[in-house]
Amino acid sequence: MLLPLLQIAVIAVVAAYLGRLRTRARRRNEQSWESLVARLRPDWSARELSDHFLWKEGLNATSEETWERIRGAHGIWAMYQNAGVILEMAGYALRNCPSVDPQLLAMVRSDAMQIRFCALLSLAQYGFSQASEGVRVNAYRTASMYTGMAARMTQLLQENAAGILPDFVAAM
Numbered sequence: 001m002l003l004p005l006l007q008i009a010v011i012a013v014v015a016a017y018l019g020r021l022r023t024r025a026r027r028r029n030e031q032s033w034e035s036l037v038a039r040l041r042p043d044w045s046a047r048e049l050s051d052h053f054l055w056k057e058g059l060n061a062t063s064e065e066t067w068e069r070i071r072g073a074h075g076i077w078a079m080y081q082n083a084g085v086i087l088e089m090a091g092y093a094l095r096n097c098p099s100v101d102p103q104l105l106a107m108v109r110s111d112a113m114q115i116r117f118c119a120l121l122s123l124a125q126y127g128f129s130q131a132s133e134g135v136r137v138n139a140y141r142t143a144s145m146y147t148g149m150a151a152r153m154t155q156l157l158q159e160n161a162a163g164i165l166p167d168f169v170a171a172m
Contacts, residue, residue: 111149
């Protein structure tokens with residue numbers, strides 16, 4: 001008697017999970033470029049991190065200066081969220097632009113995943129030790145990867161969709 005009820009419960013949970021996945025996929029596929037750009041954090045910009053932000057990777061500041069420029073944990077969280085949006089933008093490019101360079105797209109996705117991991121690591125460290133030297137170094141590394149990812153995304157858009165590049169540049 002108990003086994004059939006358990007089987008029904010497992011089947012119901014799996015069916016609900018698959019339905020949720022399908023709904024998410026449908027919403028993701030229906031997103032427009034404008035809705036993705038609008039999801040980038042409007043209250044935070046990484047322009048102060050580099051002289052040529054969006055056009056060239058690399059930072060022009062020390063780890064302490066970078067920590068101040070990104071406004072500490074606020075900037076790390078913004079990089080985490082924006083990296084997630086960039087992942088979705090890469091998926092949008094893959095679905096809607098057949099001429100996109102797959103290697104460059106893979107690099108953008110890899111950067112975004114690394115940024116998300118490093119940002120979570122930095123935030124966890126920050127939670128335990130506030131703004132110690134290790135936290136600032138991890139934030140510097142995250143910000144450096146962020147500028148590289150933004151530069152690659154800009155290059156990707158410049159090569160494949162120059163018309164939508166100004167919206168991206170303005171949002172970043």
